[in-house]
Amino acid sequence: MRAYLEHGMHVLPKPVRLYSVGPIFRYERPEAGRYRQHTQFNVEAIGEQDPALDFEVISLALQFFEELGFSKYRLQLNSTGCPKCRPNYVSVLVDYYQDKRDVICDDCKRRLERNPLRVLDCKAEQCQPVIAGAPNIRDHLCEDCRTHFDQLLQYLDNAGIEYDINPRLVRGLDYYTKTVFEVWVQGIGSQNALCGGGRYDGLIEELGGPPTPGIGFGSGIERLVLTLQEQGIEVPPAPKPDVLLVHLGSEAKAEAVRLVSELRHKAVPALVTYGQKSLRAQLRDANRAGVQVAVIIGEEELQKGVVQLKWLDKGTQETVPREEAVQKLVDLFALKEA
Template sequence: MPKFQTLKGFKDVLPEEFPYWRFVLGKAYDLADRYGFQQIDTPVLEETRLFLRGLQEGTAIILDKELYSFEDLDGASISLRPEFTAGIMRAYVQHGMHTRPKPVKLFAIGPLFRHEKPQAGRFRQHTQFNAELLGEEDPAADLEIMQLAYNLYRELGFQNISFQINSIGCPVCRPTYIETLVEYFETHYDELPQVDKRRLRVNPLRVLDTKEAATRALLIDAPKSVDHLCHDCAEHFDTLQGYLQALDLPYRVNFRLVRGFDYYVRTVFEVWAEELGAQNALCGGGRYDGLVESVGGPRTPGVGVGIGVERIVLSLKAQGVQPPALPRPVVMALHRGFEARLAALKLTDALRSAGVPAVTAFGERSLKSQLKSANKAGVRYAAIIAEDELAQGVATMRDMETGEQTKAPLDEIVAWVQKRRGG
């Protein structure tokens, strides 16, 4: 066993993975551009308080346990970011971004850290593509965030994806709903499994997305948030559904879909892919009109989504989607003798400058050995430069697929290769 290994829940991304990563991230950038989102990057480390601000005590304790927190050299408590949104909201307020033309549309890509028990598609460090739309209450904003997520999956080649949506109301209508919900479960208190008794106490909405069969039976008759929305929330939800229908976006209202935080309002949604087992949620998002305020800014509506990149990569593999191949060296310059080697180095340099991926054989090994290297590197052409070629000022260009060989003047090789690459 190696002397050192990655920490529990962390992993290396090896070269074989990168066709997938570049495919996903390339598409993410592309879509963000097309949707008019601007990129923002915030520090990986922030004040711990930022991540635990204004949470109910029970929730704060749980989250605290999953936060990578430590004391800085000056004694300040700092933490690795467990999510993007808090840092982006902090930046929004700190830089007075509320004075920018609304809506402010931001996206970010980078690592997040949570001290969780590792599991399928869940690591202690994961990468997220995050989009936030701030300053707009129109359900079309919710729609835009949802479209962004949906089309990312669609354009990556995902099949059978659809939305699960719900509206969890707002500070006006939610408290009454939660009261009704708690009352309902209290009349069935003895039928509730231990976990759900606890949930009912700590975070009642969470009882709705329980995995306990006994509780799920009770859910059939449980009050639904969509039936307890205030006028504005109901209208917002109706309008959003009208948009989804108009745009042919497949969705289901799922009254069990919730978020556990107070600043979430109205729309919550997830994108689901069929046949992905227990972890069928590809991403989740929602509206958080109270969030900017909670970090000290003006009251600002907002809606956002977080999309886990590792989970996409896993799903792409599970669905057998082939990402485009990454560029490989096209030419390897082989050489024999010191002068030839210099010529090979110059040739490689010229090819690279012209945009042709090229490498030089290293060392002073036999031509045979160098050809083996060229074969393993998968290059299309071996440019052989030895005494004869040097004397004539040419290279022997060997096509590694057909074995065909032709000589070409050294200063014409760039053009020779480009012509054959169809450039």
């Protein structure tokens, strides 16, 4: 958000859609999947308060987790209100806790003084029955927050996206507003949050900028990898190169080095063998690299302007004019924009 202000991005067409990836540091006791340094990616959409944008950001998160191979995830959803309606809810909540102080944990006693909303996500056993009976923020939202939330639910319903409304999902900081969401999967023993996000309509103003709504989410990459492993989800292997340039003699090598560069510029995943090796050794390399075709250039091919295409899976070989071979490899293997 500081970068948004510093670089004058408020003049860009809104919403401004941004992402960031980088190391995050936290001062906290490390535990399984929670490191003091981890890598997080973030998605933000800034400058628009329409709940249709909340829907866009949530859909993006869900589509990402689906494409990673997660299947049994659940969207957890809540509204955390706004500076207009939240103070009222907080006082109702504190009132409710008034006569329960002797049954709740010490952390919650402190939270009631400093950051009362956080009592709702306490994990302590003794606090659970108290939380279960706590007033629900949804019954205390202002007209604006209620309409926003209902509209978002309608967009999700229309798209057939399932969600759990989770009244315990709250954020402790004042600049968070309205939509709060997380995506959970069942991990070993407990629920793992794959991401957390929501609106922060008050943040840019708090940093000294003009009032600017925004919504986003962040996801920890190490945690994602751990959860993929826990769930036994196979990560697809890195794509293999399709073509290996094989050469015999230094002039043929020069042509092979030129040709591999041409193929790469045309988006064909291609390799060339280094050093001077026998044909047999180079074809063995081709097999090891898992390529589909070896392009063989020797002295004779060089003079005639042809290459040999050796198809490793079929074991067949053909002589093809050089330009025609390039076109053929482009047609077969050039990577296309997704």
